[in-house]
Amino acid sequence: xxxxxxxxxxxxxxxxxxxxxxxxxxxxxxxxxxxxxxxxxxxxxxxxxxxxxxxxxxxxxxxxxxxxxxxxxxxxxxxxxxxxxxxxxxxxxxxxxxxxxxxxxxxxxxxxxxxxxxxxxxxxxxxxxxxxxxxxxxxxxxxxxxxxxxxxxxxxxxxxxxxxxxxxxxxxxxxxxxxxxxxxxxxxxxxxxxxxxxxxxxxxxxxxxxxxxxxxxxxxxxxxxxxxxxxxxxxxxxxxxxxxxxxxxxxxxxxxxxxxx
Numbered sequence: 001x002x003x004x005x006x007x008x009x010x011x012x013x014x015x016x017x018x019x020x021x022x023x024x025x026x027x028x029x030x031x032x033x034x035x036x037x038x039x040x041x042x043x044x045x046x047x048x049x050x051x052x053x054x055x056x057x058x059x060x061x062x063x064x065x066x067x068x069x070x071x072x073x074x075x076x077x078x079x080x081x082x083x084x085x086x087x088x089x090x091x092x093x094x095x096x097x098x099x100x101x102x103x104x105x106x107x108x109x110x111x112x113x114x115x116x117x118x119x120x121x122x123x124x125x126x127x128x129x130x131x132x133x134x135x136x137x138x139x140x141x142x143x144x145x146x147x148x149x150x151x152x153x154x155x156x157x158x159x160x161x162x163x164x165x166x167x168x169x170x171x172x173x174x175x176x177x178x179x180x181x182x183x184x185x186x187x188x189x190x191x192x193x194x195x196x197x198x199x200x201x202x203x204x205x206x207x208x209x210x211x212x213x214x215x216x217x218x219x220x221x222x223x224x225x226x227x228x229x230x231x232x233x234x235x236x237x238x239x240x241x242x243x244x245x246x247x248x249x250x251x252x253x254x255x256x257x258x259x260x261x
Contacts, residue, residue: 004150039077043071076139085152088104090102096121102117102129106134106139108136
């Protein structure tokens with residue numbers, strides 16, 4: 001499962017003033033969920049963000065609008081599942097007057113590891129850095145840098161059953177198609193239409209009202225079913241038209257035979 005932490009969902013709130021990131025950011029996926037727990041003061045802002053936006057057209061997710069920075073000395077982001085940081089964007093900010101080196105730390109089994117190290121980070125543009133591909137329980141962000149578009153990959157608990165995923169995927173597709181077909185048929189009936197081949201023929205829906213009282217009274221008797229008179233009239237009319245067509249064809253054949261003689 002891959003999560004792009006871009007902070008853009010907070011754009012409306014940070015447009016007027018800075019805010020602090022929530023203690024928990026929870027994102028559901030098909031196979032589970034990624035839950036981030038934030039310790040420390042991670043401030044969200046979009047102050048002067050337009051200055052650092054790159055106008056170059058690219059397929060990459062470049063930082064824009066809201067970004068984050070550590071207001072406390074350090075911010076720890078803890079994962080609910082062991083995760084790796086694929087990449088993130090950084091730039092130096094006002095808390096880094098001494099041009100200190102950027103370290104991205106990963107924590108696992110109470111041990112701290114250096115995921116990546118970057119010297120001479122610019123303050124006038126975003127730069128992209130990559131992780132080491134290893135899984136950690138949490139990461140540490142130090143004060144003095146702005147952060148955006150953090151890509152986090154989380155492991156799924158247990159072994160994924162690919163056959164079960166495939167069956168579930170195609171089952172969902174089939175259910176969607178069946179549901180669509182049923183809804184289309186119901187709509188056609190409501191509109192007084194039926195589907196026959198590729199054409200749509202008009203039909204008439206006849207209501208048959210049944211009195212529950214009559215059913216209860218005659219439940220032990222042999223039931224008789226009366227065809228509605230309106231339906232009988234339609235059947236008679238159809239048979240008459242068929243007979244008329246047969247007579248017409250017969251007369252035309254006899255006429256042609258007489259002409260040939």
